Structures are given as C-alpha cells and as structure tokens.
Amino acid sequence: MNKATLLTRIVAALESDMDVLRRAAQTAYETATAEENIAENKYDTLGLEASYLATGQARRTAEIRQALLIYQQLVLRDYDPARGVQIGSLVTLEDEAGAQRQVFLGPEAAGLKIGEGNALVTVITPRSPLGQQLIGKKVDDEVGLGAQLFFIVEVA
Structure with missing residues (x-):
C-alpha cells in the first residue's frame, strides 16, 4: 500500500x-x-x-x-535517508524470526489499523515507545521494543 x-x-x-x-x-x-x-x-x-x-x-x-x-x-514527503524516519514515514519492520509488519508514523490516531492480513498497517505516533525510537532511524537500523528486536528493512 x-x-x-x-x-x-x-x-x-x-x-x-x-x-x-x-x-x-x-x-x-x-x-x-x-x-x-x-x-x-x-x-x-x-x-x-x-x-x-x-x-x-x-x-x-x-x-x-x-x-x-x-x-x-498532512503533506506526505518522500523518504530522505539524510533525515531518517519522520512523521509521514511508512516503515517496514522485521523481527528476528523474519516476520514483517508495517507501521505508519503519524501525528495522531495511534493504534488505528488500516488494511488486512499482510497488508495491515498500524498507525503509531512519536509519543509511543516504538515511535520515539524510530524517529531519525534509517534502513538497516535496529529498534527494540521490550525484549523484541526489529530491523528496519524499508522506509517509504
């Protein structure tokens, strides 16, 4: 999507x-x-x-x-690797087992889920623990959520 x-x-x-x-x-x-x-x-x-x-x-x-x-x-901008993940970024995360999930870093509406199955995108905000960690990160960076580790595999 x-x-x-x-x-x-x-x-x-x-x-x-x-x-x-x-x-x-x-x-x-x-x-x-x-x-x-x-x-x-x-x-x-x-x-x-x-x-x-x-x-x-x-x-x-x-x-x-x-x-x-x-x-x-909201004005959507293309991903700028120099700035990293920002509000408006669509981020694909992969856990250590290889399972992927997509999150959209939005300004509001945390927890909103759009789509179904593998095309499910969860809206998070910079106020959430994961959102805080994603700001400024780039492809191939790691972020942790509790004991779980995620790798950023794609940012749009």
Whole structure:
C-alpha cells in the first residue's frame, strides 16, 4: 500500500469513527435529558450516567475531529535517508524470526489499523515507545521494543 492511499484510508476511517461517535453522543445526550429519566430518588442515576457518557463521547469526538484535521493537512514527503524516519514515514519492520509488519508514523490516531492480513498497517505516533525510537532511524537500523528486536528493512 502506498502512502497516498494509506492517508486517504486513514482520513476515511477517522471520518467514519467521528460520525459513529457523534450519533452515540447525541443518543446519550437525549437519554440524559429525557423527561422520563429525571431522578426520582438518590438511587435513580440513569440520567446522570447518560450525561457522563455523553460528555465522554463528546470529548472523544473532539479528539477525532482534531486528528482528522491534522491528517487532512498532512503533506506526505518522500523518504530522505539524510533525515531518517519522520512523521509521514511508512516503515517496514522485521523481527528476528523474519516476520514483517508495517507501521505508519503519524501525528495522531495511534493504534488505528488500516488494511488486512499482510497488508495491515498500524498507525503509531512519536509519543509511543516504538515511535520515539524510530524517529531519525534509517534502513538497516535496529529498534527494540521490550525484549523484541526489529530491523528496519524499508522506509517509504
């Protein structure tokens, strides 16, 4: 998968997540403010719980909206060996057993998985332990994650 296609799919996934969360937050808000959910005694907390849920979902929607804006403005650059891995790099890692995995060093949306099977790409950020180690690395460099060692075999 090339970086332009990956970026398009990340934006689409974030838009979808935001839409789902927006609807869930609206449903929780409607539940929290519904007349039949007004507390009748101190043990009747359905409205209160729904308001907490709506608040959390609204916060998460704002986080996704921010990530979406950042990705929509992200300019993808070709890999520059002099600078090494940077935000926007698609990195192929190989472990000591020869198994490969791809990670995209993005500005946000850590943990997002795009694709399937061998074409699966995991988004990581420079705030993650692996992301911190990848910044500035080049092809054939090693990075460690706990006891596991990875070799950088390709950077796009």
